Structures are given as structure tokens and as C-alpha cells.
Amino acid sequence: MSVSLPGSLVSTDWLAAHLDQPDLVILDGSFKLPGVTPIAAEDFATRHIPNARFFDIDKIADHETSLPHMLPSPEAFEHYAADLGISNDSVVVVYDTPGLMSAGRVWWTLRTFGHDKVAVLDGGLRKWLAQGRPVTETVATFPKGVFQARFHAEAVRSKTQVLDNIESRAEQVIDARSAARFTAAEKEARPGLRSGHIPGSINLPFNALTNPETGELLDASSIAKAFEQAGLDLSKPVTASCGSGVTAAALAFGLHLAGKDDVAIYDGAWTEWGQPGDTPVVTGEEK
Template identity: 85%
Template sequence: MSLSLPGSLVSSEWLAAHLDDANLVILDGSFKLPGVTPIAAEDFAARHIPGARFFDIDRIADHDTTLPHMLPSAAAFEGYAADLGISNDSIVVVYDTPGLMSAGRVWWTLRTFGHDKVAVLDGGLRKWLAEGRPVTDALPAVTKGSFRASFDPSAVRSKAQVLGNLDSHAEQVIDARSAGRFTADEKEARPGLRSGHIPGSLNLPFNALTNPETGEILDIPAIRKAFETAGLDFSKPVIASCGSGVTAAALTFGLHLAGKDDVAIYDGAWTEWGQPGDTPVETGSAK
């Protein structure tokens, strides 16, 4: 009987029971902000779930732009995915260290390039370790995969599209950054960026979707309540944004679990919008 996912979120119990399945690819998609050490790749080298491969968000990206970890081309992604041992029939489980910081970005990237047999590990490495489950520093032997990408342009928004949305109001914009960064009470970590948010956008910090004690994602009613409390209307389409396109995907994943998939990510995010220029910026709380 071939392996299949029970849903877009899998438990540590499920993953532990299927660690040795030949068709399973486990990806550690952990990510840290610039300047934070040890870097995520070093953490992975020291300790990871057995069989996991490291999905380097900065390497698996478009290197022809100065913006960080933008989506690569479909052709480039095919090569990256194959090198990780991913084929079109692979079952992929993604995790990160805190629970849901960057795993959503890897989940979203795979889906954006046409691979929907992908799930996030609930609670990430944090919960896995808390349960005393095995980790290793051994790198797995990876057999090259065969992956054909099918890019979904509806999953991504550009700066021009977000600017156009300021007039059309066709889509709601929700920002996954901290409240302090959104209101401009805190300065941006990346030098040269203005502080504040895209005019008219809502704010829901990405970590509001997880249990602060365990890293596990909230149940669906609590997810819906968090978005609705932030002002989101579930009947209207959404653009998710953040600092650099990573934690926006945590919101995208949460909305997916709550049954909402008309959600795109502004990939340039605040790193692009907040640069000096003609993009308008608001400060203070969301209206």
C-alpha cells in the first residue's frame, strides 16, 4: 500500500511511524534572520530528524535579484527539488525548529511549483525533541529525484500588483510581522528600510497561530478567530505579507487549514515595499 498524507498537517506520531518509508522526503526548512548564529544550516548539521534534508531558503531562490530568497524560476526549482531527492510522486513532510516560522514557506513553495503532496509537521523539531524522539547528525544518502515543476502564478503577487490593489481593494492584505514593526514602534532589522506597513493592511503576527508552550498550531476554530479578530473577512481574497516573504507563508498555511485557499503571498514583502521610494507607508495600528 502506497504512503499517503492524512492531511496538510501531520503529527509527530504519524511521522515517527513512517520514517523508513521509501517514498517519504523529510525537509528541514528552518530559517533564521541575518546575523543570528549559529545559522540554520549549522543547526541542521548538528541535529535533525533522521533522513531529513536541509531546504535552504536562501539558496533555493532567485539569485538575479537583490531581494532575499525570492522564488526561483521553475527550471531552477526543478533542479533544486531533484537534488533534494524529490520526485513528483514523493510524499514530503516539512518542519522547522520553532514549529511554524519557515516551514510554511517551504510548503507554499512546493505547492506553488505544483507539488501538493506536502504537509507540515505539527510542533516542528521543538515538539519532536520534547517527546524524546530520535535525532542525528548523519547526513542521509540522497538519490536524485525527477521533478517537473508547474508554476502557479496566482500564488504570488508583485509590488505592482499590491500597488494596484491600493486603489481596487480587490484583496485584503495581512502582515505577519510583529505588532511593533507593523505600527513602526520598532525599527526594521534590515538597514535602510522605512518603518510601518502597507496602507490599509491588517496585522496578525505569525506566532499567534501556534501554542507558545509547544509550538503546535492552534485548532481550526482558534485559527479562524485569530484572523477574524485581526479584521480578516473570510469571504474575500487575501494577500499575505511579512518582512521578506517567509512568515507570510505561516499565515497562508493557517488560512489553508481553515479552508481558505484564495491567498497569495507578496514575495518582495516589506524588504521591497519599505525601501526608500514611491511606495506609500502607514504607521500606527491597523484601522
């Protein structure tokens, strides 16, 4: 019998009960900032949820640009997905180590290429380990998948589109970075970048959506309230940004749980916008 997801967020209980389902693909989408060691792939080699495959955000990307982990072409993603054993009929569960840092990026990437049968593991590896559930260093083998991408261009925003939006204000822009990075009280970790934020944008750090003790997602009403308190109008379209397009997807996932799907991601994010040049930058609390 094939497995079906109970929703876009699955519990550790649910995953534990379905670990051996042949049509279930478990992806470890953990990611760390440049320079942080051990790297996520090394963590995966040491321990991961049984049957998981490693979704390498830096590898499954467009390598023709200097910007980090930009979306690959649909054709390239088809190859990556197939190599991970993902087919169009696969049911996918994604997790990361802290709970919701990079799993949202993998969730969003799959959906952007037309795969909707994907959920995030609530609490991630952190909760899985806290409950004493099994992990392994054995990398499972699996047959190659057959994946045909259907690219949803409306899920992605370019620098030009974000620039145009400063004038039109057709979409709200929300930034997932820390408040200190948003206001420029703290400098960017990537060398050469200016500090501050996109004019007109508002700030909600991505970790405001999870319980700091467990890594679990807040309930949908609490998530909606967090966005509203940040100044977001849930009736209007949204573009999410961050440092390099990873944690912006955590906000997109949170908005999805709150019932809002007219959300796009500025894929170049601050790594592109903050480069020396003519993109306007605001510091402090000013919008």
C-alpha cells in the same frame, strides 16, 4: 506500500511511524534572520530528524535579484527539487525548529510549483525533541529525484499588483510581522528600510497561530477566529505579507487549515516595499 498523507498537518506520532518509508521526503526548512548564529544549516548539521534533508530557503531562490530568498524560476526549482531527491510522486513532510516559522514557506513553495503532496509537522523539531524522539547528525544519502514544475502564478503577488490593490481593494492584505514592526514602534532590522505597513493592511503576527508552550498549531476554528479578530473577512481573497516573504506563508498555511485557499503571498514583502522610494507607508494603528 506507498505512504499517503492524512492531511496538510501531520503529528509527530505519524512521522515517527513512517520515518523509513522510501517515498517519504522529510525536509528541514528552518530559517534564521540575517546575523543570527549559528545559522540554520549549522543547526541541521548538528541535529535533525533522521532521513531529513535541508531545504535552504536562501539557496533555493532567485539569485538575480538583490531581494532575499525570492522564488526561483520553475526551471531552477526543478533542479533544486531533484537535487533534494524530490520527484513528482514524492510525499513531503516539512518541519522547522520552532514549530511554524519557516516551514510554511517551504510548504507554499512546493505547492506554488505544483507539488500538493506536502504537509507540515505539527510542533516541528521543538515538539519532536520535547518528546525525546531521535535526532542525528548523519546526513542521509538518497537518489536524485525527477521533478517537473507546474508554476501557479496566482499564488504570488508583485509590488505592482500590491500597489494597484491599494486603490482597488480587491484583496485584503494581512501582515505577519510583530505589532511593533507593523505600527513602526520598532524599527526594521534590515538597514535602510522605512518602518510601518502597507496602506489598508491589517496585522496578525504569525506566532498567534501556534501554542506558545509547544509550537503546535491551534485548531482550525481557533485559527479562523484569530484571523477574524484581526479584521480579516474569510469570504474575500487575501494577500499575505511579512518582512521578507517567509512568515507570510505561515499565515497562508493557517488560512489553508481554516479552509481558505484563495490566498497569495507578496514575495518581495517589506524588504521590497520598505525601501526608500515612492511606495506609500502608514505608521501607527492607521489603516
